[in-house]
Amino acid sequence: MTATLTHVNQSARRIGRTLALVLPVVLVLSGTLAVTRVNWSGGSQSVLTASAENASAPAKSHAPQETLRDRLLLELQEENPGTVLTHLQQEVDERPSLAKHCASIARALGRAAVRQYGPSRAQSYARPVCDTAFATGVAQQV
Incomplete structure (x- = not known):
């Protein structure tokens, strides 16, 4: 027991x-x-409901240079860097407001080209688009 x-x-x-x-x-x-369920704002909706409504709002659009960079990086997966650089130059010529972003976009393309083609082959596509920013992007990855 x-x-x-x-x-x-x-x-x-x-x-x-x-x-x-x-x-x-x-x-x-x-x-x-x-x-979290207490309505601290004093409005009629609960805080969680207000947060859920904000989450379903459409995302803000990217700046034009970000959209162009993303589009060209996607294009680089299907086209060679020379073609993509030509398209970058055409976009800058058509929209001069993008000129101040041209170098950063070309550097991003250079870095991506190294990942895709290797440093030697990527460097072979370098041309004076946006000065030598593409070549700089390639060199940064080496």
Whole structure:
């Protein structure tokens, strides 16, 4: 009988210790969730609902130079760097506002060309588009 009582006492202690460790965590988490549900802004919608509406809003569009860079980097996967550099030069000629971004775009193309073709072959496509920014991008990857 004493052995059974000792076993029951040990089990009760184990359960008590487990509750002592788990209960504060549960209380903190439930308190955190309760605080996020409180409407602190004073409006009629809950904070979680307002956040969900903002998340479904369309993303802001990229700047023209970012869009051009991304498009040319995708094109580089299908075309050789010489063709892509020609397209970069044409875009800058058509839209002079992109001229100040030409060097950074050409450097990005140079770095990508090294990853795709290796340094020697990528360097063979270098030309004076945006000064020598493509060659600089290739050199940075070597």
